[in-house]
Amino acid sequence: MSIAHPMIYRSLLIALILCIAPYTAQGQLLPSLGGDRAGTSGFQFLKIPVDARSAALGETVVANISDVSALFWNPALAAQLNGAHIGLSHVEYFSDVTLNFGGFSYHLPGPSLTLGLSVQTLSSGSMNVTTEFQPFGTGETFSLFDMALGLTVAQGLTDLFSYGVTAKYVQENVAGVTQSTAVFDIGIFYRVGTTGAQMAVSVRNFGLDSFTSGEISRNVISNPATLTENDFESVTPPTTFLLGLSYEALRANAMNDLLLSAQLNNPNDNAENWNFGAEYTWNKLLALRAGYRFGIEEYTVPSFGVGLILPYLGPELRFDYGYSQLERLGQLHRVSLMVAF
Helix, strand or coil, rough: CCCHHHHHHHHHHHHHHHHHHHHHHCCCCHHHCCCCCEEEECCCCHHCCCCCCHHHCCCCCCCCCCCCCHHHHCCCHHHHHEEEEEEEEECCHHCCEEEEEEEEEEEEECCEEEEEEEEEECCCCCCCCCCCCCCCCCEECCCCCEEEEEEEEEEEEECCCEEEEEEEEEEEECCEEEEEEEEEECCCCCCCCCEEEEEEEEEEEEEECEEEEEEEEEECCCCCEEEEEECCCCCCCCEEEEEEEEEEEEEECCCEEEEEEEEEEECCCCCCCCEEEEEEEEECCCCEEEEEEEEECCCCCCCEEEEEEEEECEEEEEEEEEEEEEECEEEEEEEEEEEEE
């Protein structure tokens, strides 16, 4: 009791900070520097939510993940998973761009370690090459392909506290030019006893500037000849600090569960923002979700989604759908399949 009560007070304090953050710069946990930082990092595909549940909840999942998407959001929560978990996700992004994610985690009961493997890809498909002299196409095509391969190690020191680290090799390929680097995700997770409150901190995509290889040829208007470019600047990965809090508002009735969550995000290439989400689960079979992202111009409509849990087929299966909309770019649809053995 001497430990639980102070942690409850800290939880309430964090929730208060998250709530007042958008309204006053003086009261923010971190200063508003978005105008100075915007567009200063690369590998932007690492910031796109890969799973349907997180998108539906307004990306407020860093403290409440119960599936293999923890490998993407917060490796510390992978230590809270028992047995083996597999997850597959697909996102129909804009302009025929597709984003896919696959993850596997396995809990070693002896040392209380969890090991995980994950892969994230983004593909543009085939696009036409255009030049100043042939604006309708040269007959050639090119494509963009991004990839991140991750290895996760997480450990639960107690049933209330865990930590984790993910090392990722990241690569971007476009028109014969390749940029690659290594980045790390670091996270911690704490469950506040039996109060229903959970807190987590995650630092995602912290690492080295990229290494560039390859070359690209292009024509120049002032001198109609082929010019070869092979000197490119390195880019910085999109490091983001996440602070999350979740609370199980309904737990007494086995038929109804209500989870509330809030999250503060501080990226290195934009202004900080905060999100809020809610998830209602009926009879541990059907989940209804909604969320909203504050401080981001494009997100003017709440996101929402559903989850269907099928626990009677041997392994536990959960199918998720998430919908979100950007004001100018349009709608996004995500589907995920999570399996627990």
